[in-house]
Amino acid sequence: MKTLFSLIVARPLIAIALAVVVVAVLYLGFTHRQTTPVTHRTEHVRLTDKEQMELGSQEYAKTLRQYRRRIVSSGAAYAEVQRVAKRIEAVAGRDKPGFVWRVTLLRKNVANAYCLPGGKIVVYTGILPLTRSDAGLATVLGHEVAHATAEHAAERMEREHLTKIAAAIIAGGVAFTPSQYVHVLAALGVAGAAASLPFSRAQESEADHIGLVYMARAGYDPRQAKAFWKRMLRASKGKEPPEFASDHPSDKHRVERIAEWLPEAEREYKP
Numbered sequence: 001m002k003t004l005f006s007l008i009v010a011r012p013l014i015a016i017a018l019a020v021v022v023v024a025v026l027y028l029g030f031t032h033r034q035t036t037p038v039t040h041r042t043e044h045v046r047l048t049d050k051e052q053m054e055l056g057s058q059e060y061a062k063t064l065r066q067y068r069r070r071i072v073s074s075g076a077a078y079a080e081v082q083r084v085a086k087r088i089e090a091v092a093g094r095d096k097p098g099f100v101w102r103v104t105l106l107r108k109n110v111a112n113a114y115c116l117p118g119g120k121i122v123v124y125t126g127i128l129p130l131t132r133s134d135a136g137l138a139t140v141l142g143h144e145v146a147h148a149t150a151e152h153a154a155e156r157m158e159r160e161h162l163t164k165i166a167a168a169i170i171a172g173g174v175a176f177t178p179s180q181y182v183h184v185l186a187a188l189g190v191a192g193a194a195a196s197l198p199f200s201r202a203q204e205s206e207a208d209h210i211g212l213v214y215m216a217r218a219g220y221d222p223r224q225a226k227a228f229w230k231r232m233l234r235a236s237k238g239k240e241p242p243e244f245a246s247d248h249p250s251d252k253h254r255v256e257r258i259a260e261w262l263p264e265a266e267r268e269y270k271p
């Protein structure tokens, strides 16, 4: 009886200890240390710059094939996107000389834009009514490009990978039958997803900070960023919030934090 009791109590504890050791070994042994630009935060990622480039390039090629007929290759909107992206890329390139930057404008009535790992940018025409000016577009591109230079995707992938391994080990220590194992694993998955929410918010905030400094370094007035996020805030309250808002919850708090970083960005701003 006593052995059974200690088995029930000890197994999960041993599993948790084992999970900690395995994750620590993988984290410290198989990743490299990296410092984010502007915010100087230390992060651990496994993918090298080259691997991130390959990953992003494959995804980019797939998107361009899929939306071949929607690629915009002339006109005022095309020229604006190329013009602003070139200046932001030049700034971001100083932090990531190994990345190869490209931007594509797609005719799509969706307010969104993103930058893939390694520097491939996609902008939808639907975001242009929100950005309104070169400085507004520089706010969006600065933010998106910051996700790439701060290697946020690689960091997220590493985190998900380690969380899965830890969950598998812990579930093995808690469950006594295969069906219990599946249930415990699912529950840990839900808990893991909830725990990653503050993490992705922190990445968003960091991209805001780096992006603000990038746009200033590229010669765009960083005060215009506040105006853009305020427009986003208003648009998000409409019947159909912009898709950009699903990844970038534009709350009041965001505008306030941008105001805090503004003096730093303004020091780097040369019109």
Ligand SMILES: [Zn+2]
Residues within 6 Å of the ligand: 143, 144, 147, 204, 207, 247, 248
């Ligand atoms: Zn973002």
